[in-house]
Amino acid sequence: MIAVGIGPQRRTSRHLDGLSFEVGEADDLAVLSFNFLPSGFKPYFTSCKAVPTHDHTAPSHPIMLTRVQFEAACKELIATERPVEALNGWSWNEHPSLPNLGFLSRRVFHFRTTQSTSIDSMPTDGVDLEETLFEEDEAASAIAPESFVSCQYVVYSATFQVPAFYFTMHDPKGAPLALANLVRTSLFHPFVFEQTEATSFGLTRPASAFPLLSQGDHPALGTPCWYLHPCETAKCVDELMSELDLAGYAEEQRFVRWLEMWFMVLGSTVNVRS
Amino acid sequence: MSTYGTTRHVPGPAGAASTKERVTDYHTTLFRRLTWEGTVPLEIRVDPKELPANSDRGLECYYVQAPRVSYLPLLMPEIRRFLMDVVFDEAAARVLKEEDWWFESAEGALLKWHWPIGLIYDSHSISTSIRPSSSQLHPTPSPMRLVLHLASPPTEKLLQSPSTEACKLAFMGQLKEADFIRWGNTKRMTGLRKADQDGIWEGIRDHNFDHYWRVASKVTPTAGSARPQSPVPSASVSLHNRPPSADPAGPAERDGAYNVRSVPVRIYLPDGPVLQDLVPPLLEDGSPNTLAHFLTAHIPLLFPPRSCPSTPTHDNLNNPETHDPELAYALIQGVRSPSEAEMAWLGACMAGADGWLNICIGIVN
Numbered sequence: 001m002i003a004v005g006i007g008p009q010r011r012t013s014r015h016l017d018g019l020s021f022e023v024g025e026a027d028d029l030a031v032l033s034f035n036f037l038p039s040g041f042k043p044y045f046t047s048c049k050a051v052p053t054h055d056h057t058a059p060s061h062p063i064m065l066t067r068v069q070f071e072a073a074c075k076e077l078i079a080t081e082r083p084v085e086a087l088n089g090w091s092w093n094e095h096p097s098l099p100n101l102g103f104l105s106r107r108v109f110h111f112r113t114t115q116s117t118s119i120d121s122m123p124t125d126g127v128d129l130e131e132t133l134f135e136e137d138e139a140a141s142a143i144a145p146e147s148f149v150s151c152q153y154v155v156y157s158a159t160f161q162v163p164a165f166y167f168t169m170h171d172p173k174g175a176p177l178a179l180a181n182l183v184r185t186s187l188f189h190p191f192v193f194e195q196t197e198a199t200s201f202g203l204t205r206p207a208s209a210f211p212l213l214s215q216g217d218h219p220a221l222g223t224p225c226w227y228l229h230p231c232e233t234a235k236c237v238d239e240l241m242s243e244l245d246l247a248g249y250a251e252e253q254r255f256v257r258w259l260e261m262w263f264m265v266l267g268s269t270v271n272v273r274s
Numbered sequence: 275m276s277t278y279g280t281t282r283h284v285p286g287p288a289g290a291a292s293t294k295e296r297v298t299d300y301h302t303t304l305f306r307r308l309t310w311e312g313t314v315p316l317e318i319r320v321d322p323k324e325l326p327a328n329s330d331r332g333l334e335c336y337y338v339q340a341p342r343v344s345y346l347p348l349l350m351p352e353i354r355r356f357l358m359d360v361v362f363d364e365a366a367a368r369v370l371k372e373e374d375w376w377f378e379s380a381e382g383a384l385l386k387w388h389w390p391i392g393l394i395y396d397s398h399s400i401s402t403s404i405r406p407s408s409s410q411l412h413p414t415p416s417p418m419r420l421v422l423h424l425a426s427p428p429t430e431k432l433l434q435s436p437s438t439e440a441c442k443l444a445f446m447g448q449l450k451e452a453d454f455i456r457w458g459n460t461k462r463m464t465g466l467r468k469a470d471q472d473g474i475w476e477g478i479r480d481h482n483f484d485h486y487w488r489v490a491s492k493v494t495p496t497a498g499s500a501r502p503q504s505p506v507p508s509a510s511v512s513l514h515n516r517p518p519s520a521d522p523a524g525p526a527e528r529d530g531a532y533n534v535r536s537v538p539v540r541i542y543l544p545d546g547p548v549l550q551d552l553v554p555p556l557l558e559d560g561s562p563n564t565l566a567h568f569l570t571a572h573i574p575l576l577f578p579p580r581s582c583p584s585t586p587t588h589d590n591l592n593n594p595e596t597h598d599p600e601l602a603y604a605l606i607q608g609v610r611s612p613s614e615a616e617m618a619w620l621g622a623c624m625a626g627a628d629g630w631l632n633i634c635i636g637i638v639n
Contacts, residue, residue, distance in 0.1 A: 067551075101547060158550035159451045176429050201433075201440040209450055209460045211443065215433045217386075220547055224433040 064161035326366035342392025452629030537621035555618035566613035
């Protein structure tokens with residue numbers, strides 16, 4: 001079976017395994033529709049329904065993993081040493097009593113940066129930012145940059161059926177950082193938040209359905225975290241994967257490669273050094 | 275209540291289709307309205323240690339019959355007005371900072387801003403019922419006692435910001451996620467004009483059923499089904515008075531509840547994590563996915579597979595010995611739901627305003 005990625009601006013016909021289908025576009029996600037599905041065919045996209053081309057309710061999210069596939073891919077990925085820095089330091093965690101709620105976690109340190117965040121507008125919800133911004137104490141920061149603890153998690157997003165990056169960031173006294181300060185740490189690459197609008201509880205992009213960065217409960221721990229919306233990352237990974245020829249790979253290995261690519265894409269937004 | 279369940283006469287073939295649709299819409303609307311108008315009693319008391327000096331003690335309890343589909347941040351304005359009018363003097367009122375407020379239950383459980391009030395209440399009533407010290411369940415619902423703190427929110431355990439704006443962002447996000455779960459995309463939500471998107475939120479904020487559903491009906495699946503019969507609505511309706519559908523399977527509606535990819539459902543275990551997975555409306559053999567099947571699939575230890583038939587008949591309801599003793603039950607909008615309930619129907623008729631069907635699991639004593 002062959003991995004098929006879908007680019008948002010392309011419309012192409014492909015022919016694989018005796019199956020012809022057409023790739024189209026709808027909004028910012030692509031629609032995969034099958035003209036013909038032979039019996040016994042198991043779609044690579046496990047949640048994709050076989051539908052006639054005129055059915056506009058066909059699922060349009062290209063890749064979906066089950067919880068079991070996610071767990072297998074995570075464990076395989078961290079089991080072996082890899083040159084990709086993003087993959088260092090992670091460990092697998094299980095829920096104490098329930099199966100299929102596992103996730104990756106690690107703890108890293110970051111520090112304040114002075115670079116521009118390029119956020120178009122700062123919080124508009126009336127919260128007095130001056131009280132929450134870092135104190136501008138140049139002398140102190142020159143001696144010992146304040147370091148912040150970031151707990152990071154790669155969890156399974158039950159809604160979108162792809163991995164999602166959740167994290168917290170606390171100062172040395174244990175208080176969580178406000179968003180305005182969070183984006184001024186070394187956790188994020190410069191300028192990743194260009195053209196975003198900020199409130200004290202999230203970053204949104206005008207054209208996107210979902211906020212880029214917002215708050216949510218960790219799916220297994222239930223504790224409050226920040227998380228990057230999983231759709232953006234997954235979409236990029238699918239585009240990149242479409243350039244690869246994975247014809248010779250077994251299904252499990254394809255998911256491992258996909259997850260590896262996911263970490264690399266994550267690394268373009270988040271500073272993933274450990 | 276019994277008038278809702280009366281059998282309606284179905285006219286001849288010429289009018290049958292539209293009457294069937296009207297009957298279906300009627301029942302869907304009925305349950306949506308019941309869900310919308312459900313309320314729970316809350317008793318909100320400021321932590322006595324935090325009452326400023328010169329407060330009028332003895333009056334610091336605020337009672338409210340709060341809508342199940344609403345959220346704690348949306349109650350804060352009326353609580354604030356009460357506190358300012360009745361409890362605090364001017365000096366204290368001036369320093370009230372709502373962004374530092376937080377709630378916990380009388381037992382010390384932190385209450386979440388983004389959970390609908392009905393969910394908070396049901397989850398709490400289940401936790402209380404399984405505590406070893408509790409006596410038998412109260413026959414009438416007693417007010418849930420909340421403690422309101424005015425300062426030092428525990429930011430470790432609670433999402434920041436109880437503001438209305440944060441509440442709106444979270445609420446709209448949940449609506450879009452529900453849309454995605456049903457159809458694999460968010461076209462229905464993102465296709466709404468901005469005025470409509472704001473209208474849905476204003477319907478919640480102002481608790482106006484018609485404003486809310488004027489827009490929500492564009493994005494929520496209808497409960498019209500390809501099934502020959504509507505499901506049994508509630509225990510108060512006798513089985514012999516089933517809503518009539520003289521026609522066999524009507525046309526499957528493209529936007530119908532039984533056509534979705536998955537029903538947006540979450541399971542809340544007592545003191546446990548929130549479970550969420552794919553919930554197809556129909557099983558592989560084409561039969562509707564029921565609550566019993568769903569719960570057995572996900573929590574088999576609490577809902578072991580049963581040997582009784584999936585649809586109730588006159589016989590097996592009169593022979594309780596064919597049922598194994600229950601270990602647990604499902605609470606949906608405060609109602610102990612029958613195991614034959616169909617997931618697609620529940621998702622279309624008894625979901626919260628954010629589009630999600632929240633199932634709280636209780637343990638039988």
